[in-house]
Amino acid sequence: MALSVQRPKGTQDALPSSIYKWHTVEQVVRDCAEQFGFREIRTPVFEETSLYIRSVGDTSDVVTKEMYTVSSKGDATFTLRPEGTAGVVRAMLENGVMNEGFPQKVYYIIPCFRHEKPQAGRLREFHQFGVEMFGTANPYADAEIIMLAKSVIDSCGLDGIALNINSIGCPECRKSYHAALKEYFYARRDELCPTCLERLEKNPMRILDCKSVVCSEIAKDAPVILDYLCSDCSEHFEKLKGILGDYGVEYKVNPRIVRGLDYYTRTVFEFISTDIGAQGTVCGGGRYDGLVRELGGQPTPALGFGLGLERLILTMEKQNKDFLVPKTCDxxxxxxxxxxxxxxxxxxxxxxxxxxxxxxxxxxxxxxxxxxxxxxxxxxxxxxxxxxxxxxxxxxxxxxxxxxxxxxxxxxxxxxxxxxxxxxxxxxxxxxxxxxxxxxxxxxxxx
CATH class of the missing domain: 3.40.50.800 (Anticodon-binding domain)
Structure with missing residues (x-):
């Protein structure tokens, strides 16, 4: 007899026969984070919807298409968290942790929820390892975050993972870049998808992140943000590249990386694999120097990344990497x-x-x-x-x-x-x- 109730589409069950794979990656990310001096933080699985609108951005796919939102009594609405950074910033501000001195370095392992089409490496409920660092604009902090992500990937023994980096500048140098993007995309507006037509006026950089094949093809010849960086942002990016070079880290400068969330500034990066289907990004992150102020705090430089545990496990499986042997009965x-x-x-x-x-x-x-x-x-x-x-x-x-x-x-x-x-x-x-x-x-x- 068929079951009358099944798991929701886009979710997975972690059964006892395979849970050791989760234990493996969870232990790896904890060990790496704590080796770099990060402490664990835990926040609610849902937040006020306004938190994500203000932080992630009202033109992002996450806010416009992917959030699970419910209404409570009165006019309040709450949203299952689609990502971890906004809730962590809220918690750090609300509990006065920002007053305890800098840098503040935290990590988390959490479930996240996005209403999108399930496919290889992309689920509606997924689990994320994330880290956040507050209180330093030094490019050495950017390099440290990248090295922590690399440490996780190396500790899992993964091959063929490429580091891509970019700088998307600050609000000041993005003004001229936005103008150049508008001019470029306006000339081809008849070919853009309906969503990107809306983005053209509100936030043309979001067009660069569109998953539509047509829009992606058009974006290939769009102006490059690196040509519009102000002197401070350009100097910051050059210093980061120099530090990564000192560390012997191979990377590719990819001007098309803008990330899917509106709060990013300056450094953005992704670790990309070809082994996990359509969605090849194993880990992504960058700076968000304006987010703390946007959510009511003092201006505070900050940065971090998110790493999908399902994608990490999937990549390890495809590459036949070893997992911790599950403890058996003595x-x-x-x-x-x-x-x-x-x-x-x-x-x-x-x-x-x-x-x-x-x-x-x-x-x-x-x-x-x-x-x-x-x-x-x-x-x-x-x-x-x-x-x-x-x-x-x-x-x-x-x-x-x-x-x-x-x-x-x-x-x-x-x-x-x-x-x-x-x-x-x-x-x-x-x-x-x-x-x-x-x-x-x-x-x-x-x-």
């Missing part, structure tokens, strides 16, 4: 009878307290079904407990990989088991050089 107790079940439960709980992954039969199955279950969950060892074992005080511990069995007394069971699990770990994972940390993690200090 030992499974197969009891036969009520007394044995009680003993098995106590032994299981004791081993769990010492940090082992231990299980016992809680269904009341026969021995064969229990052995099949132990094999299914990947148990390293199995210990069968019955009346004979309880009476003699001697049990056998079976290595499920080799089939070898080891006798142990119930009184000295833990010591015997620890020895077996250490030997098994050495043989299967080659951890001979990590004996000290391994024994500590396995709870030998508690024996």
């Amino acid at each position: 030992i499974y107790f197969a009891p036969m009878g009520e007394k044995a079940a009680k003993k098995a439960s106590l032994m299981t709980m004791e081993l769990r307290e010492d940090g082992y992954a231990a299980e016992f039969d809680i269904v009341g199955r026969g021995l064969k079904p229990q052995m099949r279950y132990a094999d299914k969950i990947g148990a390293k060892f199995v210990c069968v407990l019955g009346d004979n074992e309880l009476e003699s005080g001697i049990v056998r511990i079976k290595n499920m990989r080799t089939g070898d069995q080891t006798e142990a007394s119930l009184d000295a069971f833990k010591t015997a088991f620890v020895s077996l699990i250490i030997n098994e770990t050495f043989e299967t994972e080659g951890l001979e050089d990590n004996l000290e940390s391994l024994t500590e993690g396995l709870g030998l200090n508690n024996i």
Whole structure:
């Protein structure tokens, strides 16, 4: 019988069989962010709609086409967050974090929501790792943000990821650029899509970000922002390129990168892959020096990036990269009878307290079904407990990989088991050089 309820279009289920992939990338991004001195922040999954209109921009695709918005009592409207930066800025201002000194460096791992056509690498609910830095206009900060993104990509072992950078200037130098864009696109206005016709008057730079094939083709010959930068913005961009060169980072200057959100200024960048279908950007970000002031704070330079975790996982899968091996059951107790079940439960709980992954039969199955279950969950060892074992005080511990069995007394069971699990770990994972940390993690200090 078909299910009457299914997951919404454009969403995914992360099942136990594949959740280890999520654990891998989440651990990587946390480790990298904290290595660079960033601290985690968590904000609500929905905000007042006005926050996104003011920050993301009323001409952006996100605001005009993609937001999930609901009405509350009265005239209030709330929107599921389509991106992370605006909510973080609001939280930093509302809670006075901006008054604690600079730079402020935060990161987050969050679900985001956009109503768009689902395709490879693009979902309606997606998960984003993001970082934000507040309080410095120094191009070394731009380079640090880029290097953090690169650190994540390198830590995942990804190949064929190209860094593209650009500068889209400041509000002052964009005035003349906007005028040049209007003149160029106005001459071809009859070919533009309806959305870009509206953008032509309000924000012609948004035309450069249009996904329409026709508009994209027209935009190829449009004026280039780098020709219109003021001296300060040009100097900032040249310094950034020099720093990246000092770091030995390969990059491409791509004047067509403008990003899809209106708050960006000066530096913008993307890490682009050819392995994830139509949407090749794995990570993108840049500066947004005017956003804090726009949302009610003091003028504060700021920058950051967002990285899609689904896209990161998809790229790793396509390139056959390794994920963390999911933790499996260290030992499974197969009891036969009520007394044995009680003993098995106590032994299981004791081993769990010492940090082992231990299980016992809680269904009341026969021995064969229990052995099949132990094999299914990947148990390293199995210990069968019955009346004979309880009476003699001697049990056998079976290595499920080799089939070898080891006798142990119930009184000295833990010591015997620890020895077996250490030997098994050495043989299967080659951890001979990590004996000290391994024994500590396995709870030998508690024996």
